[in-house]
Amino acid sequence: MPSPFPGMDPYLEGSLWTSVHTQLGVEIQRQLMPLLRPRYIALTNERFVIATAEDEEPGAVIYPDLAVADLPSATAWSASADAAPAPMLATTVMPRTHSQISVEIRDAGERKLVTDIEILSTASKLYEGRAEYIARRNRLLLSPAHLMEIDLLRIGKRVPMRKPLPDQPYFVLVSRVERRPVTEIWPVSLDMPLPTVPVPLLAGDADVMLDLQRAFSNVYDLAGYELAVDYSRPPEQPLSPADAAWAKARLESWAGGAG
Secondary structure: OOOOOOOOOHHHOOOOHHHHHHHHHHHHHHHHHHHHOOOEEEEEEEEEEEEEHHHOOOOOOOOOOOEOOOOOOHHHHOOOOOOOOOOOEOOOOOEEEEEEEEEEEEEOOOOOEEEEEEEOOOHHHOHHHHHHHHHHHHHHHOOOOEEEEEEOOOOOOOOOOOOOOOOOOEEEEEEOHHHOOOOEEEEEOOOOOOOEEEEOOOOOOOOEEEEHHHHHHHHHHHHOHHHOOOOOOOOOOOOOHHHHHHHHHHHHHHHHHHO
16 A cells, blocks of 8 residues: 655654665665666665664663662672672663665676765764764765765754755755765655656766655555554654644545545
8 A cells, every 4th residue: 555645754754764764775776777787786785873872863762761679689699698789770871783775886897886875864864873974975975976865854964065955854965976066956845756866877878767756655565564654643753733734634635545
């Protein structure tokens, strides 16, 4: 069953995003490969960003800040009768790994990186993970490779630009080697389908087109996300009052049609 939303589904921006994020990378690779061969190949690449609970978005901390427990007898703690039990138990902040998916378009002969397609994650937009991503982004911007960034998350900071990006929930950005620092930008509102965007290749070769809406719809349908989402409740990442009212009307219409 298709998503009730015409473009990005805001209900997938929370705990389900890790799954969506991974599958979207695979679907983009699958869509592009017939357009790229035999001169280019598209490879999915998974990196891991280490963050701590202190770095997470609100509500994402798994462990309680403090736990005080009834302490067992000293013999339960140590074989030594002289060992005193700790007067308090508390949980430490544990590092967590977050997956960051990209699709790399490489020259089939020399395997040289031609275009890097980054699908942004919560880790790449928040705290330590953002700093790591920006460092990678800077290296790419100074390289002879094109860069595409797909930002389908409202949480976290946008990529740095000379002037602030418009107030829209989602963006696709394309930085071509020959046009830098000028960047092509597709702002996407909640009521819009995701765009079809050009993927630049080596000089002399025409762009190939990436239909992001088709990629997202295929991921949604094949994974059966309508079964994983409770559309009767607000999304995990809250919407603005105006967008929440629009989404409520949209879901009511969708539920009526489904029934």
